[in-house]
Amino acid sequence: MARNLTALRSQIESVLARRIPAPFMPCNFKAVETVSAGIPATDGLTGGLPRGGITEICGPSCSGRTSLLMAALASRTAEAEACAFIDGRDAFDPYSAEATGVELNQLLWVRCRNIDQALRAADLVLHGGGFGLVALDLGDIPAEVVRYVPLNVWFRFRRAVEHTPTIFLVIEQEPHAKTCASLVLRMETGAAHWLKTTPDGQEVIRHPHACLFAGSLLRAEVLRNRVQPVSRACFDRGSPSVTLESKYRPTGRG
Amino acid sequence: MAFVSIFVPNFMVQAVVRSEPGLRDRALALVDGTSSIQTVIGLNEAASKAGVKLAMTKSQAQQFGEIEVRHRARTQEKIAYAALLDLGWSVSPRVEDTAADTIVLDLAGLAGLFGSEESIAGKLAEGATRLGFTTQIATASNLDAAILASRAFAGITVIPAGKESILIGKVPASALSPSMEVRETLERWGVHTCAALAALPVLQLSERLGQEGVRLHEWARARSTRAMVLAQPAIYFEEAMELEHAVAEIEPLSFLLGRLLGQLCARLAKRSLAAGVIRVRFELEPSLEVDIPLINDDPHYYRPVPSIYERTFCLAVPMGDSTKLLKLLILHLQADAPPAPVLKIILAAEAARPRVSQGGLFCPISPDPEKVELTLARLAKLVGAANIGSPELLDTHRPEGFRMLRFVPNRDSVDTRRPVRRSSSGKEAAMTEKVEISTEKDCKTAFRVFRPALAARVEVRQGCPARVAFPGVRGRVVAASGPWRGSGDWWSEDAWQTEEWDIEIHFDAPSPSRLPEQIENTGVKAGPQRGVYRLFYDLTRQEWFVRGAYD
Numbered sequence: 001m002a003r004n005l006t007a008l009r010s011q012i013e014s015v016l017a018r019r020i021p022a023p024f025m026p027c028n029f030k031a032v033e034t035v036s037a038g039i040p041a042t043d044g045l046t047g048g049l050p051r052g053g054i055t056e057i058c059g060p061s062c063s064g065r066t067s068l069l070m071a072a073l074a075s076r077t078a079e080a081e082a083c084a085f086i087d088g089r090d091a092f093d094p095y096s097a098e099a100t101g102v103e104l105n106q107l108l109w110v111r112c113r114n115i116d117q118a119l120r121a122a123d124l125v126l127h128g129g130g131f132g133l134v135a136l137d138l139g140d141i142p143a144e145v146v147r148y149v150p151l152n153v154w155f156r157f158r159r160a161v162e163h164t165p166t167i168f169l170v171i172e173q174e175p176h177a178k179t180c181a182s183l184v185l186r187m188e189t190g191a192a193h194w195l196k197t198t199p200d201g202q203e204v205i206r207h208p209h210a211c212l213f214a215g216s217l218l219r220a221e222v223l224r225n226r227v228q229p230v231s232r233a234c235f236d237r238g239s240p241s242v243t244l245e246s247k248y249r250p251t252g253r254g
Numbered sequence: 255m256a257f258v259s260i261f262v263p264n265f266m267v268q269a270v271v272r273s274e275p276g277l278r279d280r281a282l283a284l285v286d287g288t289s290s291i292q293t294v295i296g297l298n299e300a301a302s303k304a305g306v307k308l309a310m311t312k313s314q315a316q317q318f319g320e321i322e323v324r325h326r327a328r329t330q331e332k333i334a335y336a337a338l339l340d341l342g343w344s345v346s347p348r349v350e351d352t353a354a355d356t357i358v359l360d361l362a363g364l365a366g367l368f369g370s371e372e373s374i375a376g377k378l379a380e381g382a383t384r385l386g387f388t389t390q391i392a393t394a395s396n397l398d399a400a401i402l403a404s405r406a407f408a409g410i411t412v413i414p415a416g417k418e419s420i421l422i423g424k425v426p427a428s429a430l431s432p433s434m435e436v437r438e439t440l441e442r443w444g445v446h447t448c449a450a451l452a453a454l455p456v457l458q459l460s461e462r463l464g465q466e467g468v469r470l471h472e473w474a475r476a477r478s479t480r481a482m483v484l485a486q487p488a489i490y491f492e493e494a495m496e497l498e499h500a501v502a503e504i505e506p507l508s509f510l511l512g513r514l515l516g517q518l519c520a521r522l523a524k525r526s527l528a529a530g531v532i533r534v535r536f537e538l539e540p541s542l543e544v545d546i547p548l549i550n551d552d553p554h555y556y557r558p559v560p561s562i563y564e565r566t567f568c569l570a571v572p573m574g575d576s577t578k579l580l581k582l583l584i585l586h587l588q589a590d591a592p593p594a595p596v597l598k599i600i601l602a603a604e605a606a607r608p609r610v611s612q613g614g615l616f617c618p619i620s621p622d623p624e625k626v627e628l629t630l631a632r633l634a635k636l637v638g639a640a641n642i643g644s645p646e647l648l649d650t651h652r653p654e655g656f657r658m659l660r661f662v663p664n665r666d667s668v669d670t671r672r673p674v675r676r677s678s679s680g681k682e683a684a685m686t687e688k689v690e691i692s693t694e695k696d697c698k699t700a701f702r703v704f705r706p707a708l709a710a711r712v713e714v715r716q717g718c719p720a721r722v723a724f725p726g727v728r729g730r731v732v733a734a735s736g737p738w739r740g741s742g743d744w745w746s747e748d749a750w751q752t753e754e755w756d757i758e759i760h761f762d763a764p765s766p767s768r769l770p771e772q773i774e775n776t777g778v779k780a781g782p783q784r785g786v787y788r789l790f791y792d793l794t795r796q797e798w799f800v801r802g803a804y805d
Contacts, residue, residue, distance in 0.1 A: 039697045062785035066700040066805035080618035082663040093802065094645035094656045096701035104645050108661040110633055111641035121633055128629030130621025130663075139702070139805070165619050192758045192786050194733045211735050213756040213786060215699050216804070248699040248804065 032182070032227045035167065038071030038101075042220055045242045046183055049133075050227040052162045053182030054154070055169045061139070063187040064218035064244065065171045067100070069135055072169060074101030081132025084108040084125045088118035089140035115141050119153060126160040126168065133167045143173040154180040175223060184224035190217030190243070215247040256361040256371055256415075257482075258393045259404035260378060262338065265355035266296040269334035270327050272386035272517075273495055277322055285312045286326040295326060329494050334387070336488065337521050341381045343487050344524035345374060350397075351485040356404065358397060360482060375410045384520060394418050399476040402448075405429055418476035423449030430470050436463055448474035487525070492602040493518045500539040500595030504587055507596060512580045514601045519576040522605060528572035530606030532579065534587075536563040537598035563592040570662045571623040572606035578624055585631035589639070620663045630661060652742050652750060653801065654703075699804050701788070707799035710789060719757055719789060724800045727785070729761040737791070751793040754801070758786050 009024065016023045034048030049055050049072060057065045076083050083106060085092055090111045098104055110125070112118040115138060122136045138146050154177040161168045170177065175184045195214040220242050262268055266284055271277050281300035285292040292312040304318045315321055331354070338357055342349035345368065348360035361374060368374045371393040382389040392403035392411040399418040403411045406425040413421050425448045427440050439462075445451050451474040459467040472478040493514040501507050522528055541559050567586060573579055609623065621629070633642045643658035710724035719731045736755035743749045761783055786804040791797070 041697075061702075062787075062803050062805050064697070064699075064805060066702050067697050070700040071697055080620075080664070082618075082620045090705045091702040091802070092645075093701045093703045094647055097645075098647060100698040100700055104647070105659075105662075105664060107644050108630075109643065109645055109658070110637060112637055117637055120636055124629055124632050124636070128621060128625055130619065130625065132619040189784055192733065192784065194735065194758070211733060213733075213735050213758075213804070216786060218697065244697045247697070 033165070034227060036075050037068065038073075038075035039068065039244065041242045041244050042068065042185070045220060046185065046222055046225060047227060049167045049169065050182045051165045051167055053168070053227065054158055054161065054177050054180055055167060055183040055185070056172065056175045056177055056181045057169065057185045057187060058172050058175045058223075059187030060173060060189065062216075063189045064216070064220075065139055065187050066137075067218070068185070068187065068220070069137070069169060069171055070097055070100040070102060072133060072167070073097065073107065073135065074103075076133040076167070077101075077103035077106040079132070080106065082106055082108070082130065083133040084110065084131045084135070086110045086112065086118050086122045086125065086134070086136045088112055088115055088136065088138045091137065091140055115145055115149070119149065122168075123156065123160070126157060126166065129164060129166070131166055133169060134161075135169045135171070137171045139171040139173065141172070143176075146172055146174070146176050149176060151178060151180075154178065181224055182226045184222070186221045186223050188219040188221070190219055192216040193245075213248050215245060218244040220244060256393055256395050257358055257397045257400040258361055258371065258375055258378065258391060259352070259356060259358045259397075259400040260338065260342065260382065261390045261392075261401075261404035262334075262355045262382075262387050263390060264296060264298065265334070266326055266331060267298050268387055269331040270324050271298075272334050272337075273327070273330045274324075275386065277324075280322050281306070281318075281320060282322045282324065283310075283315045284324055284326050285315070292325075327496065329496070333493055336492070337385050337517070338382075338387065339485060339488075340491075340521045340524045341378065341385060344381065344526075345378060347487075348482060349485050349487075350482045352401060356401060357485075358401060358482065361393070372410070372412050375412065379410060381524065385517070394476075396476050396478065397480060397482065398473050398478045402429060402473065402476075419452065422474065422476040423447060423452060427451050427470075427474070430473050432470055433466060436466055436470070439463065489527075489605045490602060491518055491521055491529075491605060492600065493521075494598065494600040496598045497596065500597050502595040504584065504591065507587070507599075508580065508584050510599055511583055511601065512576070514599060515576040515579050515583070518601060518603050519574055519579065522574055522603060525605065526608070527605040528574035528608035529579065529603035530569060530572045531604040532567045532569065532583070533600075533602040533604075534563075534565045534567070534583065535600040535602070536592050536596045537561065537600075538563055538592060538594040539597050541594045559594045563594075563596075565590070570627055570660060571609045573624055573627070574608055575624070578628060581628055582631050585628075585635050589635040623663065626661070626663060650742065651740055653752075654705075701802050702805045703802040704800060707790075707801050710798040710800050712789065712791075712798040719755055722757065722759055722787075722789065722800075727759065727761065727787075729759040731757045732760050732784075733758040736789075741793075749794065753791040753793065755789045755791075756786065756804075757789050758784060760784050 013023060032053065033051045035051060036043050037046070037049050057068055059065050073083055073085070078101065085107055087110060090113070092109055094104060097107070108125070110121045112121055118136060118138065122134065125131060125134050157168060158180040175181065193214045193216055194211040196211045267282060270284060271282065281304050282298045283294045283301045283306050284296035286295045287293050294306060294308055294310045294312070294315050297306050297308070301321055304321060306315050306318050306321060312323060315323055335354060339349060339351060342357045342359050346359040346361060346364060350358040352358050361371060364374065368377060375391045375393055379389055379391055390404050390408055392400050392407060392413065394400035394403060394413040395415040396418050399413060399422050402422055402425055403413055406429050427445055427448055427450070428437060430448070432440065440451070445454070451471060454471065456468060456471050459471055495510055495514060501510070518529070538559060538561050540561060565586065567582065630642060640658065642661065644661045645656045646659045648655040648657060708724045710722055712719045713721040718734050721730055722728070734755050734757045737753035738755070739753050741749070741751035788801040788804070790799055790801055792799060
């Protein structure tokens with residue numbers, strides 16, 4: 001019986017091959033468009049940020065989540081796309097954002113006081129539509145609190161962004177969107193890099209604590225990627241992860 | 255050359271009915287005068303049929319059964335007349351505001367655009383109906399003939415060129431609005447129509463009636479020649495409504511606002527304009543509100559509520575859709591409601607050219623500006639208007655030196671508001687010299703701010719932070735860079751002076767999460783083993799704080 005079915009299926013496929021390449025695939029399947037996250041290493045790892053889907057960047061504090069988000073915002077605003085940043089705990093630093101290349105006049109910053117406001121604001125912005133990237137920053141909100149967000153909220157977000165060109169990017173300490181997320185990245189802290197000498201070996205400043213913060217090593221690991229299979233070339237010792245070097249550039253703040 | 259005259263019969267009554275459409279099918283009498291002697295100055299056909307007559311007192315008029323009695327509304331008359339002028343400007347740029355109930359349009363050169371005089375008159379009548387007027391319209395090659403015909407004949411009257419005197423001849427002589435003395439004289443002579451007046455010899459008429467007689471004779475012959483006195487188009491549109499009973503709730507207010515906005519947008523659309531700025535002014539019911547006693551111990555201390563509520567809404571893009579404007583207004587009013595019930599509504603719009611744009615295949619992704627306005631209003635209601643916008647950096651080294659600007663998505667350019675930065679501080683200069691500039695391939699380290707800055711306990715050894723503890727974090731400083739000194743605004747009261755450090759902390763294991771509420775919620779929880787933070791010593795307050803984290 002099974003053999004007959006297989007034979008029948010292959011016969012139908014061969015007959016329809018010229019007109020319909022894959023007759024037994026869902027007809028509404030559509031390749032998901034991805035765009036650069038602004039960092040070639042993560043682009044190589046993930047295939048880019050998916051439009052019309054939820055991307056989660058999770059990790060503890062100081063793990064490079066914000067750096068990744070800023071790179072994505074810089075990349076999108078450089079293309080003159082309007083972006084929105086829903087700030088769950090008012091942690092956005094405009095100086096740092098500008099130093100990373102974000103065009104501030106293309107960015108809508110919503111400063112929220114709690115997770116409830118942040119979720120409702122994200123819902124409003126997503127349903128308003130037209131933004132290239134909408135970032136929801138829940139990075140400073142305890143994972144235990146975010147865990148209480150019902151799953152239907154994430155489904156609602158997914159429904160709001162699918163079939164739109166919007167990238168919905170969420171920063172949090174742990175992944176919570178479950179199956180609603182198209183891409184989940186976990187960030188880990190590496191060693192900080194302190195500059196004590198110039199490239200030609202001279203001391204920076206003659207002072208007992210003379211050193212300059214120059215950046216840190218970060219590790220990005222893909223936990224879920226429903227958009228594109230991860231390239232084997234990007235695997236680091238068998239795991240879909242990549243090590244990034246984050247460089248600090250002073251912002252000229254006070 | 256042709257002219258069209260639009261006459262609104264019973265204008266005072268129509269102005270009131272326009273603001274209260276419910277009165278259209280009811281008997282209505284308008285009264286005016288002092289509070290002791292109020293007499294009927296206008297009435298509609300239903301009231302006339304019921305037996306009400308002009309100059310009756312208010313109490314006499316009220317005896318005729320179901321008669322609606324309203325006071326004369328001069329504001330409504332002014333607004334209705336402005337709407338009538340807008341109707342004129344929607345067709346011709348040359349409009350004369352002839353009288354309080356009449357306007358005249360010059361139709362020269364408009365045939366190619368709108369067709370024949372008859373079709374233009376039809377279009378005007380249709381437009382007037384949409385504005386809530388019942389009009390009498392006449393076209394003629396003579397300006398005064400057009401005015402006379404519009405006042406004398408109902409509906410649309412088209413007078414062919416050269417036939418003015420025949421048609422005007424049928425008009426009663428009283429339609430020329432002679433003085434009382436001249437009118438009595440003409441009646442004594444048996445002159446009842448313009449034709450009879452035009453037949454009189456002008457010289458003898460001049461001897462008996464003076465210059466007024468000559469002027470009336472010219473009008474009756476439809477031979478007068480005069481230049482139009484053009485009215486200046488207004489760019490400020492206003493609609494108002496006085497309420498019999500004060501409205502305290504937003505929902506019933508939204509119905510009234512919707513009606514006024516509909517009228518306002520219809521007027522703007524007539525002139526091919528949109529609203530750039532909307533001004534709302536409410537006259538509030540006098541009332542008192544309880545206040546905290548500051549001087550005496552009387553717990554029932556009242557102070558008067560302001561009698562006027564006024565707000566101005568500058569729209570990012572000119573809008574002409576009354577539904578969207580109503581939603582915006584309601585959202586703003588819900589966030590900032592008037593403190594007392596509303597007695598009078600005045601809605602004004604500053605006109606602007608409507609946005610004309612065509613989407614392109616290769617345009618960057620950008621939200622529809624009108625939808626953005628609505629989204630921003632909803633967000634403002636949720637988080638407060640001060641908490642949304644796009645940040646603009648200020649030319650200062652003070653921490654948090656930025657301000658929030660209105661978010662306006664820009665499809666064309668991406669770099670319009672970059673500030674001019676001052677020369678670098680010591681730390682920046684050092685970094686610029688010693689650190690290679692990041693290339694596009696680099697991931698640039700971003701910074702997260704703690705607002706407000708977290709108070710920290712710092713153990714200093716040899717002038718350098720050695721151990722740090724602040725809510726959620728406690729650990730050993732393994733690397734530190736500083737102090738980077740900054741100060742400013744020493745000439746003002748909010749002077750600031752800080753010493754900043756970039757510090758790398760190795761947390762005492764297990765490390766709790768960062769914020770105090772996290773500790774409350776979760777207890778001690780494994781966090782990152784290390785982190786880089788920005789610490790500063792406030793020299794004014796002599797205290798340590800953590801400004802944020804490098805993330």
